[in-house]
Structure formats: C-alpha cells, structure tokens
Amino acid sequence: MTDQIDFKSKRALVIDDFPGMRTAFKAALASFGMSRVDLAASGDEALMRVKNTKYDIIISDYNLGDAKDGQQVLEEMRYRKLITLGTVYLMVTAESVYERVVAAAELAPDDYLIKPFNGEILRNRLEAILFKKQAFREVHKSFANGDLERALSECNVVIKTNPKCLVDAMRLKGEILIAMGDLQAAGELYSEISAMRAVPWSRLGLAKTLHLQRKEEEAEEVLSLVLENHPGLVAAYDLLADVQLAQNRSMDAQATLTRATQVSAKSARRQRRLGEVAYQNKDLKTAEVAFKGAIEKGRYSVFANPNDVGSLARVYLEQDQPRAAGEVLIANAKQLAENDEGKLVNLVVKSALSSKNGNQREAQALVQEALRLRKAAGGRCSPDLAMDMVQVCVGLGMEQEAGQLLEEVASNAHDSTDLLNRAKDIYRDAGKESVAQTILQKATGKVAQLSKQGALLMQAGDLVQGADLLKKASEAAPRNPRVLMNAVWATLRLIAQHGNSGGRLGNAKRMLGDAAELAPDHPRLAELRSAMREVEKRLKAPELNVACVE
Template sequence: MILHNAFYAKKKVLVVDDCEPIRSAVKGMLQKIGFSNIQSASNGAQALQKATEVKWDFILVDFNLGDGKDGFQLFEELKYKDLLAPHCCFFIISAENRRPQVHGLVELQPDDFLLKPFTYKGLEKRFARALAKKRILAKVYQAIDEKEVVEAINHCNDIIKNESKNALVALRMKGELLLQIGEAQRALKLYDNVLEKRSYSWAKLGKAIATFKAGEQNTSEQQLFELLESEETRLEAYDWLGRLNINRQDTATAFEMLIEAGKISPRNMVRQRAIANLAIANNEVDEAVRAYSRILKNSRYSVFDTPENYLNFARSLLDLCTDSNKLEIAKQVTKCTELMGEIERRFYSDSVKAQEAVLKARIAVLKGEMESARDLLDESEKHESPYDSADDRLDKAKAYFATGNLSRSDEIMASLDELVEKDDLISTTLQVLVEKEKEGHEELRERIRQLNNEGLKFYQNAMYPQSVECFVEAYSFMPNNASLALNLVQAITKVGTFLTQGHSPKEMKSICNRCMTIIEQSDLSENNMRRYHSLKPELIQLLSEKEIA
C-alpha cells in the first residue's frame, strides 16, 4: 500500500461531476488511494478548459453533468481534439446501466466504465487494471499518438516475443493495427493463430473483418452473422455487415444493417450520417429526415454541433417536398426556415451564407418564384465559405437543376468525386449517394432529351397532339426550364385547344399559365423571345376561352 501511495501521489487526477457532495466523496476515495494532486470540475466546459491546460494521468467523469455537455460528449471532444495524453486513464461513471448508453460509451473506448455505487477499494482495483494495460502498451500508444503505425506494430512484436503473460493484449492491438494499414492477410493469419488456442470474441470479429478486407465477402458475411448472436460483438457485426453490403452495392441491405447498429448505439454521429446518406440513395427521404433529427438532438453541446447538421436537416426536409401537396410543402418550408433561423442564432452565420442562399433558392422554386430563385443562386456564388462539402454541392446542383440551368447543374455534379476520397463510413456512403444522384441525374437528363426530341419530330410532322403529350411529359420532369416551356406552348397553339388525351382542359390551362410565367421570368435568347411574343396573343386567346365540356 505504501508503494501505491508513493506512486499515486505523483499523479494528477481530474474529477468531473455536477454534484458537489459526489465530487467530495470521490475526492475522499482518491485521497485514501494515495492521490494528492486532485482537481475537480462541475461541468463539461470547465473540464474541457482544464484538459487544455494540463496533461492528466487520470480523469473520472460522471455521465450526467446537468445542463450542457454530458460525460459522453466531453470524452468524445477530448478524443477528437487530441487532448488526452497516451498515458491518461479515462473513466466514465454512471448510475444507469441502460444498453444504448453503455454501448455508446464502449464505442468510444474509455479505459473503464464504473457503475455507482463503488468503493475506494473497487476504484483502486480498476485503476490498477487500467494502469497495467497502459504500462504494457505505453510505447505502442506513444507510436500511435505520433502517427507511426508501423513502429507501433514493432513494439507489439517486442511484447509478444518477450512478455508472454502480456502477449494476448499485444496480439489484439497488433491485429487492429494491421487492419488499419491494409495488411488483411497478415491480420487473418494472426487471428487464426489466436483462435487455434482459444475462441476469443475479439479474435472472431477481427477475423471476420480481415476476411472481408481480403476480398472473401461470402465467408465474411457468414462469420459476421454468427457474431450477431453475441451481445459482445453484435454492434460491430451489424456495422461491418453494413460496409460489406455497401461494397456489394446492395444499399437496401446495408441500410437495414446500419439501422440495427443505430438502435443499439444511437449517439454515434458517423453512423447516423451514413444512415442518412443511404436513406437518400435508396429514395427513403423520410428515413433521412429521422436520421438528421437524431443527429441534431444528440449533437447539441458536442464537438459535432455544427451548422452543417442544420443545413443537412433542412435539405432533407425540402427533398420531402418532391411529391407533396401544397399543405405539406408549406409545413416543410416553415421547418426549414426555422432551422436557418437557428443557425443565425447559434452560429457565426456568415460562414454558411452561400449554403443558406441555395436553400432559400430551393424554397423560392417551391413557391414558384423563379426570378428570386435565380437571384439567390447568383448570390450564393458570391460568398466564400469554409464549408464546401459534397452535401453542399449536391444541394446546389439540385437547385440549379430545379431552376432549369442544366449546364451549371452538370458542372457541379462533375466536381463531386474530388470530395469523397476517404475510406471511412461517411465517405463510403457519401460516395454511394453521389453515384446514385449522378446516375439519376443523367437518366433524367436523357429521358427529358428523348421526350423533347420526340416532341420536335412530331411537331415537324404536323402531329401536334402527340407533340404536346411529349412536351408535357418532358416539362413535368423539369417545370422551370424555359426552353421546354416554350416548345410546349408553341405546340399547344398548333392544336388550338386544351383538349388532350392525358390531361383535362383545366390541367392544361394551368400548365400553360405556368409555362408563360416561367418564360417571362427567364433570360431567353432574342430569337426565342421573338418566338414567344409571336405566340403570346394566341395563348391569351386560348386561355380566355371557356372550357369545353
């Protein structure tokens, strides 16, 4: 015990809890163990500030810290900002043992998770266990901290060779590092050797991941499905089944797997973003809306609390409007406007002026205010933004497409690949989304082109009713394109009536009115404007006639 007292007396420990009596009680336990350099914080913000000033040896954080950051978010931010020293032992304390909470914490990999109540003897045992692992892997952690992965693997080899009683922990770390640098076959051999001696869950999971990375998808899938049976490996098995099916381009199954993982650990922001990306790729926009809603709820006070969360949520709400009625559109536009107001209140909004202008342009399109929409897109091009993500560019491409500016939309779509190069879950699912959007974009462009060409051929052959039908269908895909609108109204004047095979006279009158509004709000060529003005008297005459029963 004297040895322990001398050891702990040199260590710095931070206790974070919003309840002063509990801070005092934990401090008393720490003093019994031998600590003398003990500081405390009553909330996440104070703890974050202290972590920027001192490299702590031990940090004990209660999960529930009242208003503001909770223990999960504090740990998340400390890791994200590299504020934890490699030797630091981080402990989360909680009075609750709810599965989603525990799973979320386990994913962040604290050194231990303490359930209240506990004694100083129990705390000392946990410290000893965490310190033993830190001591064994000290050089490994240091190399990882310095981004020297190969060196970290070499240190693992030294432990495996020279310290047989600690070989297992070094083997586990080595396997993870080999997968990290793409050495799937070496990792596979390592896990097979471990499993020959004993059936460890972590080795089974590692083997399944290595098998997938080695290109044996069917075998890996079978192994991962077996791992779903164990609570210890279920979360990561669902995650990797998601990645495996993304690799197969089976986005529907990938989405289902990630949804299951999200149910187990709902606070993982990366997974929720991946879920949203796949939902949009699968045309399940309502699921994307739910995912972004979860992100917004769980990111408040976290390091991931950014304007982008609000922008993406707003974008998904506008995507919902594609096949909605006027009442539903108004509802989503109101929500979208509220989200932009929240950005204004909570963030330095100048940084996202360009993105907000694009959202406002999409809202203007939904309201039929095409001139305003084009002006807002022009405004968006004038703002420089620190954000320029694939999400931003996709949104802008959609806005330009909706206003009928196909060339600018195509240009933006072509620029997307350069933004999705990483091999993480968000980038992988974003690449799927980009490819789906590009594929859909091109298919739609080709369909519109075909219909327009067919309409022109019918028109040239004086088959005017058939010409109108083709132009109406093309116009339905792109109702804000002035050239299509002009072709349609010209064909209508040749028919001389609003009677068509597929639409009522009332519908056709409405379409004709919208076409005229679009044409008059657009910057057409001089020749096309002459065409329109020569047609306009006939159109007005047609619109003034009573509908034929």
C-alpha cells in the same frame, strides 16, 4: 505488484454530475496521495478543462444526467486528440447498465468500475491501469508518432516478455497491423485470439480485416455470429452495414443501421449514415427522422456537421414541405453561421426556398452568392449540396452556371451512379434531359475511358502506358478518391518494376495524400500505404536499386 505507483505526481480530473460524488472522489484520491484533482460537473466542462490542462487520470461517471455521457466525452476527447493513448480513462457505471455500456462503446475506456465501490478498489484499479500504461509506453509513443514499424516491434516485445499483458498486446498489435495495411497478418492474429476465446472484439477485428480484404461474405458470416451472441454490440452493426454497402445491398444496410440506432441512438455519425442510406433508397420518411437525429445528437459536439441541416432541408423539400425546411434553417442558424460550410448550406437552402416560393430574383442572388462562396472556399462542398445548387440554377434557367457546376461535380464522380441519376432527374424535370446527357457525357466520359483503358493496359502488363493513363484520369478527376487510389496503385507497381524516375514516388505520395484527405476512412488506404512503404524500402536497399535502373 512490487513497484509502487507514485500517485502524488499525477494529476486527475473527475467528471460527475452529482456534487457529492465529486467531493467523495476527491477525498478518496487524496487518501492515496493525489492532491492535484480537478472536478467537472458535465462533459462540456470536462472538455474545456482537458483543452487547457494535461491530465494523467480521468475518472468519469457514465451517466452524466441529460447531457453527454461519459462514453461520448471519451470519444470526443480522443477524436479531438485532447488526450493520448497514455491518458488513463476510468469509466464508472452501475451494474444495471454495465453490459450495455460495454457493448455500445466504440472506443473502450481503460477499465470500468462498478458502483457501489470503495476507495481501496478504486486505488487498486488505477494502479493496475497505470502499470499497464507503463508496459505499453513505448508502443503508444511510436503509434502516436506514426512510426508503425517501431510500434509493432515494441508490441512484440510486450507479447514476449509480459504474460499478463499478452492479450492486450495482441489486441493492440491487431490495430497496428490494420493501420499498416498488413491485413494478412492481422487476420491471422485475430483468428489466433478468437481460437483462444471468441471475445467480441477479436471477432470484430477478424470481420474488419475480412471486409478490408473485400471478402465480404466471410465478413458477414463472422458478424452474424457475433450479433447472434451479442445483439447489443453496436460496432458490429456499423461494420455489417459497411459490408452490405460494399455489396450494393443498400436496403439491407438500411435495416442494419436501423437496428443499430434502436440499440444506441446516441451517435450523430450513425444517424447521419442511416439518413444517407435511406435517402439513397428514396425512403424519405426514414431519412428525415435520421437526419433530425444526427442534428440533435451532434449539437454542441465535435461530430456536428452543417451538411446534416442541408440534408434534412433537402428531404423536406422533396416531400414538398418548404415550411419545415425553412424552420430547420432558423433552428440551426447559430451553427450554420459558424463556418463557410454552414454558410453555404444556409445560402443554398434559402435559394431553393425562394425559388420554390416564386421569388426568382431573390433566389438568383442567393445562389450566385453561394456559387461565389463555394469558389472562394476552394470548391469544397458536399456533392449533394452542389447538386442542390445545380437544381436551383436549372430551375431559374441559369443554364451556364448549372452546366459548369455539374460538369465539375460529375467529372469527380463518374462512378457515383446515385449522384449522376439525380442530375439526370433534375434536368428531366425541367424538360432538358438531352442537356444533362451532353454534360455528363463530356464530364465523365473522359475519366471513365482513361480509367478503363489504363486498367486494361495494367492487366496486359504495360505498366508504363497503363500508369500514365490512370494518372491522367486522376488529373481529370482530382477529387475522386477512387480514381486517385487507382493511380497510386499503378504508379507503385510501375516503380517496383521500373524504378523511381520522373518523380513517380513523389507523385504517388501526393495522390495518396489527396485521396486520404477526401476519404479518410476508405478501406483501400491502408493497403496502399503498406505498398508504398514496401516500395520505399526496396528503393533504399542498394543492391535492388541497381537492378531497378531503367
């Protein structure tokens, strides 16, 4: 390394629960010129500091006592965008947990430093990371700005000119290609890397690409191989569960997620997913444990979600344990009071409890308030919670309120069998099965019919009519991401064939934006974004524009 890294200009944060280590790090960093070093004794203190100060380098011990570990701190900082891709994050671990820590990481830090180590090695590692950050500066910048094309071309420059960074650049290129929706190229790239060496992340990337291309069986094959060789690789279980759910194998998905939580129980999101899948499978005992875990692990973190409280209370109520449901509300009262979502959960569970205890008037007042709050919040709430409200209303004989709400929820969920079945169960238990049939028919029939007819017309090549019907379907189900995405797909095909008139491109963009907000992790988004860019590119090319005029 010929250039020197200017450590004097850098600002660092050291996170360690052991005061002696913090001081030692400070001394070691000072010995190579770093004077601007802040110290944090816990993950929460670190998060607070990072909110107010921009650091170039963060050094964190993995083990931070009983609270958040260094990996959780990294994930929360990235998730909350408190640090950028340019920020150095060095994880310090003991060799005894090293391989396990690496396998459980959903987001890789820049490097792992094994204890014990000395100051010279610390310096050498930091220097190496900083050189790498320099090499990738333009890629990171473009990626952060959402300029994926530029990020890709910058990444290709690194691949061509910097042999030491080749594999890192290929890894990043894979992520860029997936974000762009160029799954073909991403798959080829990961295959190429896997042929060099079947490192876990390259196979994982390949499996992800296959899953996004809906080649579920091939994805599962790759993942089985990964897990055979690396049974501690938690991300592989998460992806395998996605693959199994995509094939409607929810029992298998539950088994996979159970194994994942056995390997690493720390993620609130993973516990939540296990709870949701187990609830879907009507395994209430497993759902109970998982939702408890989600609440526990999410506490004081950005991954906390008040709906976990609602889910756990629902599971208790269905097991006929109203007292436990009430206790969950009390134990989480502070979190529930923090936002509308939490307040809504609180009201709905309370109304269900009052209703169960025979206190009809109170229940009625509470659910009325919940309905008002939901409306005031723009109709935003989890479909399950809305169904809880329907259940309370039906139980109290508030037929009109129940019907209205069910219709609204169902019209956005004509393709969610589980949710619709729950609605039928609720009405059946009240002896009003036919009422449910009528409401559901009215709510879902129109969307289902428009969707089906639109798809048939598209297939038959009548893009104008087909896209029109699918757009109408999306207007009838404005909160169903799948319906929205179908409309986007149809509109883009229409524009490609017949040009952009009547604000088609603007409509497609708006619908895609809505879908992305409703289901930010949906596998189809990337593909549609890519198609959108393709269409925009063609509209800009003048010779094609002429040909496209209708």
